[in-house]
Each structure stands twice: as C-alpha cells, then as structure tokens.
Amino acid sequence: MSELILVTGGAGFIGSHTCVALVAAGYTPVILDNLGNSDVRVLRRLATITGKTIEFIEGDVRDRALLDRLFREHAIAAVMHFAGLKAVGDSVADPLHYYDNNVNGTLVLAAAMRAAGVKTLIFSSSATVYGEPESSPIPESAPCRPESPYGHSKRMVEQMLADLHVAQPDWRIALLRYFNPVGAHQSGLIGEHPQGKPNNLMPYVCQVAVGLRDRLAVHGGDYPTPDGTGVRDYVHVMDLAEGHVAALSHAALAPGLVTVNLGTGQGASVLDVVKAFELASGQPIAYDIGPRRAGDVPAYWGDPSLAHSTLRWKARRGLQQMCEDSWRWQKSNPKGYGN
Numbered sequence: 001m002s003e004l005i006l007v008t009g010g011a012g013f014i015g016s017h018t019c020v021a022l023v024a025a026g027y028t029p030v031i032l033d034n035l036g037n038s039d040v041r042v043l044r045r046l047a048t049i050t051g052k053t054i055e056f057i058e059g060d061v062r063d064r065a066l067l068d069r070l071f072r073e074h075a076i077a078a079v080m081h082f083a084g085l086k087a088v089g090d091s092v093a094d095p096l097h098y099y100d101n102n103v104n105g106t107l108v109l110a111a112a113m114r115a116a117g118v119k120t121l122i123f124s125s126s127a128t129v130y131g132e133p134e135s136s137p138i139p140e141s142a143p144c145r146p147e148s149p150y151g152h153s154k155r156m157v158e159q160m161l162a163d164l165h166v167a168q169p170d171w172r173i174a175l176l177r178y179f180n181p182v183g184a185h186q187s188g189l190i191g192e193h194p195q196g197k198p199n200n201l202m203p204y205v206c207q208v209a210v211g212l213r214d215r216l217a218v219h220g221g222d223y224p225t226p227d228g229t230g231v232r233d234y235v236h237v238m239d240l241a242e243g244h245v246a247a248l249s250h251a252a253l254a255p256g257l258v259t260v261n262l263g264t265g266q267g268a269s270v271l272d273v274v275k276a277f278e279l280a281s282g283q284p285i286a287y288d289i290g291p292r293r294a295g296d297v298p299a300y301w302g303d304p305s306l307a308h309s310t311l312r313w314k315a316r317r318g319l320q321q322m323c324e325d326s327w328r329w330q331k332s333n334p335k336g337y338g339n
C-alpha cells in the first residue's frame with residue numbers, strides 16, 4: 001500500500017514538482033493549499049504527467065480544525081511543508097503577515113501532527129538563513145544571520161522544530177535549505193509563474209525571451225566577481241524535488257533531525273544565466289547593467305557535501321538544462337496555467 005504524504009503548498013512551484021517526484025517514487029501525495037500564490041489548474045497538469053489524480057484540499061495550514069479533520073480522514077505517513085510566503089520585499093513591508101503565515105502556520109501544523117501522531121516532517125527552509133556568508137561554499141555549520149523578516153521566519157521555524165525534536169526525539173525532521181530553485185519539469189506542463197513583475201532572475205529572463213518584457217535590468221555590474229555580476233547557486237527544481245524524496249527515505253531509517261543544504265555547489269553569474277538562456281532559447285536577451293539591488297549579497301553558493309553523504313542526493317541537472325526546461329515551460333505557457 002502506497003504511503004500518503006501530505007504536501008502543504010503542493011500547488012505551488014516546488015511543491016507541484018515534488019508531487020511528480022513522489023508519485024514516481026511510489027508515494028501518494030495529498031495536497032493542502034490555500035491557492036494564495038498558485039493556480040488550481042496545476043492539478044490537471046499533474047494528472048497528465050503522473051497518470052494519477054492527486055487529491056486536493058483547498059485550505060490554510062493555520063486552520064487547526066481543518067488539519068485535525070484531514071489527519072482523521074487520511075492515514076498520513078509524513079508531511080512535506082512547502083506552504084509559506086517567500087517574497088523578501090513583502091516581508092519587510094508586512095512582517096506580521098509573514099510571521100503569521102510562515103511561523104504560526106508551521107506551529108499550527110506541527111501541533112496538529114503531534115495530536116495525530118504523525119512525526120515525520122520535511123521543511124522548506126532557505127539559504128537566506130545564512131545572510132551574508134563569510135565565504136563560499138557555505139556549509140550547514142556556518143553562522144545563521146538572516147537579514148529580512150522572511151529569513152528570520154525560516155530560521156525561527158528551524159529553531160522551533162529543533163526544540164521540538166529535543167523534547168520528542170522520536171520525530172523525524174529534515175530542514176532543507178534550498179539555494180536558488182529554477183527550471184521546470186521537462187514536459188513543459190508545470191513551472192513557475194510569478195504574479196506581476198518577477199523579482200527573481202530566471203522568471204524575468206524567461207519573460208524577456210518570450211516578449212512579455214523588453215529588457216532585463218542586471219542589478220549591479222561592479223561586484224567583486226569574475227564578470228562583475230552577482231553569483232548564485234541555481235538548482236533545478238526537479239533535483240530539489242528528488243532531494244525531498246531522498247530526505248523522506250532518510251527519515252524512514254531512524255528518528256532524528258537533519259539540516260541539509262540543497263544546491264549544486266556551483267556558482268553562476270547573472271551573465272552566465274543570460275548566456276545559457278540565449279543558447280537554450282535561440283532568443284537574444286536584451287539587458288542593461290544598472291545599479292546594485294539593495295540587500296543583495298555579491299556571491300554565494302552552497303556546500304552540498306552533507307546532502308551527498310547523508311541523503312545520498314546530488315543535483316544532476318546543470319545550468320543549461322535549467323534554462324532549456326524553463327524555456328520549454330515559458331514558451332508554451334506564456335501566461336502560466338491560463339496559457
């Protein structure tokens with residue numbers, strides 16, 4: 001009998017791709033999502049890719065009564081918790097909204113899990129918990145100095161779950177710190193479609209390539225990096241999705257708490273991404289080098305060696321494939337799930 005995995009935020013970018021990886025690995029995902037930043041039409045695409053109808057419950061992780069009912073009615077074996085808000089700028093403008101969604105949301109979820117006796121939790125954390133690192137690659141032992149309410153909310157949840165694990169060592173918890181997730185499923189049927197003007201590099205480049213935006217503004221060309229532009233550790237969303245399945249298999253081995261970076265260990269500059277995308281799409285990407293963006297770190301990338309040794313996971317897809325898959329999704333769905 002296939003294990004039921006509750007995927008909060010499963011209609012979103014990373015959660016939807018993880019549902020594909022879960023089905024491929026023989027699990028049965030059940031999605032809980034309030035559709036605050038996603039489109040219900042993703043479900044039909046997931047059915048096309050997986051050949052399975054994935055159960056969807058529309059609702060909020062902060063709704064304790066809903067969670068109690070959900071756990072009563074489903075024999076959930078483990079929870080993957082993606083539901084959260086992720087825009088750094090919005091978190092500065094409305095911190096209480098971020099702490100409520102991200103911290104209180106996880107508190108309500110963990111309490112409902114405890115009441116239901118579900119003790120396996122995979123949590124979406126972020127490399128943003130490191131703040132500006134002393135050096136790269138960043139190991140998990142590096143100090144955490146988040147710089148935004150969003151980053152603090154992720155770190156607070158990590159601390160809360162670590163404290164829970166001390167009190168209840170029979171829990172199995174993985175805190176996964178993602179670097180920069182990009183790309184799309186290779187079918188081109190699911191991908192990332194930010195509402196409004198994209199904040200992040202890859203969706204912006206995609207929209208320039210498809211003609212929705214005129215030019216990319218490169219935020220800074222005078223950083224102390226090889227070409228002067230910012231360097232990040234971009235990781236393919238299907239690699240991340242497979243990392244979650246690896247974390248679930250690891251959790252099945254024994255109770256414990258692990259904190260693991262999910263990245264490639266390779267840095268790429270803004271101009272590296274532009275060049276790889278031009279090659280993937282055959283489209284020129286017009287850009288202007290502008291001023292630095294407030295709050296940006298010049299360069300960082302992760303040390304993924306702990307993920308290799310503990311989870312037996314390694315990112316397999318390179319920058320070129322990230323761009324090819326992003327482009328396939330973008331060109332066939334210029335307006336997202338509404339096409």
Ligand code: NAD
Binds near residue numbers: 015032061179
């Ligand atoms: P996303 O916005 O596409 O997905 C999040 C999903 O959660 C959305 O479908 C949204 O509707 C849902 N949601 C939000 N709050 C909810 C709530 N209270 N109750 C129920 N559903 C709710 O974002 P994503 O890129 O897929 O990110 C998933 C997780 O990974 C988030 O927790 C995010 O902070 C974390 N993360 C993302 C990145 C990134 O760059 N994409 C990097 C590091 C960490």
Ligand code: UFG
Binds near residue numbers: 178217219
């Ligand atoms: N960039 C541009 N032009 C743009 C957008 C971005 O030049 O229009 C540059 C940025 O300056 C940076 C790089 O592209 O050098 C990547 O920027 P993103 O906005 O794509 O990603 P960030 O590294 O700034 O942040 C992302 C998520 C955060 C998360 C962080 C670490 O947006 O939520 O990764 O995981 F915290």
